[in-house]
Amino acid sequence: MKTITRLLALLLTIMLVIPLGAALAEDGYSSSYTYNYDYWGDLRESPDAYRVDQVVYSATLGLETPMRRPQSLFAYENDLYVCDTGNNRILQLHRENGGFSLIRIIDSIQGAEPATLNTPSDVSVDPEGNIYIADTNNYRVIKADKDLNYIQSFLKPTDSTFDQNLNFLPSKLVTDSVGRVFVLATNVNKGLVKFEADGEFTGFIGANTVKYNLWDYIWKTFFSTKEQRSQQANFVPTEYENIYIDENGFIYATNIVFDEYDLLWDNAKPIRRLNANGNDILIKNDRYPPIGDLDWVESSMVDGPSKFKDITVLDSDIYIAFDRTRGRVFGYDPQGIMLWAFGTKGNSEGAFLSAVSIEHMGNDLFCLDENESSITVFTPTEYGNLIYQASDQYLRGDYDGSADTWREVLKLNANYNLAFIGIGRALMRQEKYAEAMDYFKMAHDRENYGRAYRYYRKVLVEKYVGWIVAVVACLLIIPLIIKKVRNMKGEVEAYEHRKFAR
Numbered sequence: 001m002k003t004i005t006r007l008l009a010l011l012l013t014i015m016l017v018i019p020l021g022a023a024l025a026e027d028g029y030s031s032s033y034t035y036n037y038d039y040w041g042d043l044r045e046s047p048d049a050y051r052v053d054q055v056v057y058s059a060t061l062g063l064e065t066p067m068r069r070p071q072s073l074f075a076y077e078n079d080l081y082v083c084d085t086g087n088n089r090i091l092q093l094h095r096e097n098g099g100f101s102l103i104r105i106i107d108s109i110q111g112a113e114p115a116t117l118n119t120p121s122d123v124s125v126d127p128e129g130n131i132y133i134a135d136t137n138n139y140r141v142i143k144a145d146k147d148l149n150y151i152q153s154f155l156k157p158t159d160s161t162f163d164q165n166l167n168f169l170p171s172k173l174v175t176d177s178v179g180r181v182f183v184l185a186t187n188v189n190k191g192l193v194k195f196e197a198d199g200e201f202t203g204f205i206g207a208n209t210v211k212y213n214l215w216d217y218i219w220k221t222f223f224s225t226k227e228q229r230s231q232q233a234n235f236v237p238t239e240y241e242n243i244y245i246d247e248n249g250f251i252y253a254t255n256i257v258f259d260e261y262d263l264l265w266d267n268a269k270p271i272r273r274l275n276a277n278g279n280d281i282l283i284k285n286d287r288y289p290p291i292g293d294l295d296w297v298e299s300s301m302v303d304g305p306s307k308f309k310d311i312t313v314l315d316s317d318i319y320i321a322f323d324r325t326r327g328r329v330f331g332y333d334p335q336g337i338m339l340w341a342f343g344t345k346g347n348s349e350g351a352f353l354s355a356v357s358i359e360h361m362g363n364d365l366f367c368l369d370e371n372e373s374s375i376t377v378f379t380p381t382e383y384g385n386l387i388y389q390a391s392d393q394y395l396r397g398d399y400d401g402s403a404d405t406w407r408e409v410l411k412l413n414a415n416y417n418l419a420f421i422g423i424g425r426a427l428m429r430q431e432k433y434a435e436a437m438d439y440f441k442m443a444h445d446r447e448n449y450g451r452a453y454r455y456y457r458k459v460l461v462e463k464y465v466g467w468i469v470a471v472v473a474c475l476l477i478i479p480l481i482i483k484k485v486r487n488m489k490g491e492v493e494a495y496e497h498r499k500f501a502r
Contacts, residue, residue: 327352
């Protein structure tokens with residue numbers, strides 16, 4: 001009897017603890033976890049793709065003045081640059097043997113006027129080691145050599161297309177391989193400000209499209225008075241939130257101003273990939289566009305859709321976005337298929353209070369928290385490395401190896417749709433269309449299934465075309481021969497009949 005009572009007490013305890021743990025996890029008090037979505041859009045937990053390697057604080061770096069409101073990260077070779085915006089400085093860190101050391105503090109540029117920085121909000125380094133800084137409250141982008149000697153400034157355009165009543169407040173910047181500078185400026189909604197290498201302003205690219213409510217447009221245009229119209233907001237494009245340029249010169253931009261329910265219909269486009277003309281060429285071959293969380297109406301204190309504060313792009317064209325809503329990190333392959341998502345809101349290890357910037361070295365990720373003034377370093381797990389390996393093998397044309405690696409992924413996560421798709425793609429490249437169809441079917445990938453089926457049908461037709469032609473020929477020719485023989489026989493019989501009739 002005592003045993004039964006103890007078992008019942010233990011069962012009751014478990015029933016009470018599990019919901020409590022789930023509630024804490026939902027409200028952001030748990031450590032980070034990894035998940036993905038299945039074909040029906042349901043959340044499925046998965047093995048961790050990344051683990052926390054370390055968290056870097058001001059004390060870790062031996063800073064006498066702690067970081068204050070840092071806004072951006074930039075990785076160049078083994079150096080990590082941190083925009084310590086609240087302290088008007090850039091921190092240059094060097095990574096070696098997994099640890100970070102402070103190389104120098106950049107708070108002034110020799111030969112510049114003024115020499116000191118004022119609220120620097122972004123930084124970039126070109127292949128020659130030249131440093132570009134979005135020196136926001138000095139109204140400039142300043143360029144210096146690797147020894148911090150002044151080279152030039154990119155200033156407010158004097159062109160008529162730039163509103164001369166506005167200050168030039170550069171907040172984010174990227175540079176391409178030939179020295180062009182693309183600037184995201186506060187209060188400029190015409191797109192990215194483009195400068196040539198010599199500092200000449202050459203226009204805007206990639207402006208957001210105007211979004212407005214049809215009823216508001218009709219009311220403002222036809223029914224409101226002049227005074228009412230002057231008090232109403234104008235229908236203008238929104239600004240981007242952040243930008244990143246990949247090794248091919250394409251600019252990835254994030255946008256956080258949109259109507260929530262435009263997301264699933266791909267009208268919001270929170271992530272864009274801009275070509276030289278400013279057109280969005282981001283590939284979206286998944287059932288859902290790359291928008292982060294698919295279900296954002298929660299019972300916890302944190303709700304609303306994912307809003308990507310920053311984005312970074314790996315050499316394999318896998319792009320990774322940092323969500324400020326729940327402090328999560330989302331990875332997508334070049335086809336726009338979600339690889340994984342992890343992270344949560346909070347101040348525990350692997351969680352974030354205010355996600356503001358993300359960077360990478362190799363496949364390692366660095367996530368900057370503005371409020372905590374900390375940099376969390378994530379390194380891939382075996383599961384994460386296998387996903388990267390399979391994707392890389394496919395891009396390099398090693399389709400056999402890619403399929404084998406995706407099979408290893410399936411051993412760790414049997415519900416991983418991308419592994420089925422990856423194996424199917426590799427089999428298609430090997431012209432094993434029937435087998436590819438089986439894997440696409442398991443992944444509910446109708447588009448690729450249809451493509452594999454068309455190739456499979458073509459192969460069958462080519463393989464049996466000789467027999468098909470022979471059968472068709474027989475079906476057409478044999479009746480003609482039989483008919484001809486019958487006609488000849490009839491003519492002979494008629495001739496014999498006439499002959500004997502005489």
